[in-house]
Ligand SMILES: Nc1ncnc2c1ncn2[C@@H]1O[C@H](COP(=O)(O)OP(=O)(O)OP(=O)(O)O)[C@@H](O)[C@H]1O
């Protein structure tokens with residue numbers, strides 16, 4: 001019973017990491033995509049470098065860097081509460097890089113004629129994006145976003161490297177203590193069910209948007 | 214006073230694409246209220262570019278575009294000047310453009326395609342905009358397709374929706390870029406019928422087309438363009454009786470297809 005209570009606490013942390021990362025990385029990813037497509041060359045380069053780093057180095061390393069950066073770079077001592085914040089920061093900036101590429105591909109796949117038609121009908125640049133382009137982009141990017149989201153569920157377990165007690169960390173502790181794999185099995189089942197729910201929700205959204213081609 | 218101004222004046226328009234690719238050269242064209250002007254010419258002669266310049270989808274590289282006496286844009290030696298933002302907004306309300314491939318908004322129903330620009334860009338209340346959209350759709354024979362999505366319509370119906378969408382904003386001038394060349398002959402007929410109906414209602418229109426019989430029937434004037442220059446600008450009778458060898462050959466070729 002004790003085991004389940006502990007696991008449940010870890011579960012909450014896992015779900016929190018997952019939801020907060022999505023909440024921050026999706027809008028951030030859109031901003032990054034704009035930077036990537038910007039006509040301002042230096043901005044474009046900056047974004048390209050950022051993306052290369054985020055996608056080219058292990059997320060685990062990024063977690064460690066974000067966690068220790070305040071101490072090594074700014075000389076600020078790290079408080080215990082920062083662990084969780086560091087996880088959210090590291091996950092958000094990492095996933096934003098991936099989402100940015102998805103957004104960019106989505107935006108670039110919208111035919112130029114949509115922009116022409118909108119302009120002639122009096123839409124401003126901003127309202128063209130909000131009313132005409134973005135809704136169509138969302139429909140097109142649901143499948144790749146689903147993939148990333150499922151990866152994110154599993155990636156949350158990486159938070160253990162900076163000792164954030166999410167689900168997997170706790171499961172490992174319990175199973176070491178009890179010398180049995182039950183806790184790990186329960187954790188595995190949890191990730192599976194979590195992903196199943198995520199996939200189901202995304203599928204529903206996809207269906208809902210399938211009223212047009 | 215304002216009524217006496219031509220609705221549209223193109224003065225010495227030129228368009229050079231990067232790489233010194235001259236597509237339009239010294240094009241001048243005046244269109245008065247109620248006139249229907251057809252633009253014909255071989256493929257690649259610059260007809261679409263001309264419409265894109267006139268509707269300001271593309272920057273001109275020389276000349277001047279005047280709508281209802283107000284200068285919209287002026288370009289000279291690489292320097293381009295547009296009217297102020299507020300003036301531009303007014304000017305852009307005076308024209309509409311119908312595309313060869315419709316460019317309907319796929320995520321909007323037919324009704325929304327027609328009413329949404331009114332709601333978003335002209336701040337017309339929703340109920341009023343939809344009422345107006347319904348009226349126009351009915352006029353174009355689309356009264357029972359209001360809730361369909363563009364992907365569920367035939368090409369001819371899609372093109373009529375895109376005409377309705379342009380008409381909803383009550384433009385003074387309507388441009389058409391080969392409105393029927395993406396359509397089967399049967400569907401072409403239904404779209405041409407709508408345009409003829411508009412001509413009968415004295416809508417001012419500039420139509421790029423390859424349909425010679427239609428151009429002859431509907432136009433007050435026909436303009437022949439080749440290599441980015443206006444070769445001839447006259448009434449259909451004048452144009453069909455021209456001595457210009459190139460035009461005769463062009464008309465003969467297209468007319469002979471039927
Ligand atoms: N964006 C562009 N950049 C460079 N060149 C272009 C561009 N758009 C058009 N052109 C060139 O301008 C010329 C005229 O093209 P345009 O589309 O205006 O011809 P058109 O008369 O409409 O032909 P069609 O009857 O085939 O539609 C072509 O040679 C084309 O290659």
Ligand SMILES: [Mg+2]
Pocket residue numbers: 260261262390391
């Ligand atoms: Mg063309």
